[in-house]
Amino acid sequence: MLQISTMVVEDPSDNPPRFIFTKVLIDGQPIVDYGYYGVATDLFELWESTKRGGEFFIITCTCGEAACAGIQEGVRVSSDPEKVYWTMSVWGSTQIYAFERKAYVGAIEAGVQELHRIVAQHALEIVPMTNRYSQLPLK
Numbered sequence: 001m002l003q004i005s006t007m008v009v010e011d012p013s014d015n016p017p018r019f020i021f022t023k024v025l026i027d028g029q030p031i032v033d034y035g036y037y038g039v040a041t042d043l044f045e046l047w048e049s050t051k052r053g054g055e056f057f058i059i060t061c062t063c064g065e066a067a068c069a070g071i072q073e074g075v076r077v078s079s080d081p082e083k084v085y086w087t088m089s090v091w092g093s094t095q096i097y098a099f100e101r102k103a104y105v106g107a108i109e110a111g112v113q114e115l116h117r118i119v120a121q122h123a124l125e126i127v128p129m130t131n132r133y134s135q136l137p138l139k
Contacts, residue, residue, distance in 0.1 A: 001027055002099050004043070004111025006118055020118055020126045022111065024058065026097060032059055032090060039069050044132040047112060050105045053078045059090060064128035112136045 003025040011019065022041040024031045032039060038061065045056040055076050061069035076087040084104045086097040115136070119126065 002104055002107045003028070004041075004046075004107055004114065006111060006114045008118065008122055020115070020122065022115060031088065031095075037069060037091075038062055039071070040064075040128040042128060043112065043115060044135060045074070046108055047136055049075070049077045049084070050108050059088075060128055062128050109137075 004022060005025055006020060006022040009019055009021045021034075022043050023034055024041050024046065034040070039059050040062045042056075042058055042060045042064070045058045045060075049056045049058065055074040057066040057071065057074040059069075059071060059075070060066040061071070066072075066074070071090060073089055078085045079101060082101055084099045084101050086095075086099075088095045088097070115126075
């Protein structure tokens, strides 16, 4: 099961000391070790994957450039009427996932709405810095 988790992160070593960060979880586990690799989720890319198949840089560097974090290829997304499939090759490891289409879209829509809610409550930077959150739909 796909889940989107968006939170305000405190970082006293940074200026500003707080920012908004989104993680993608599958069956309750982050799809990568975000802290170890210094990467972020591009929620716009994830949203685009609900509309069409293709390659999406859902995981990217916190600056927004996937190559900066050593990510050479995005998540390959394909689908049929019932399911959405991911082939994710990051840092030499390949994972394949299948999601029920309705649950996939619902989880991403809920994640987008949560991001909008948090942004409305806090005047904080969103990671990655190139985030196109304002282009995400608001319900």
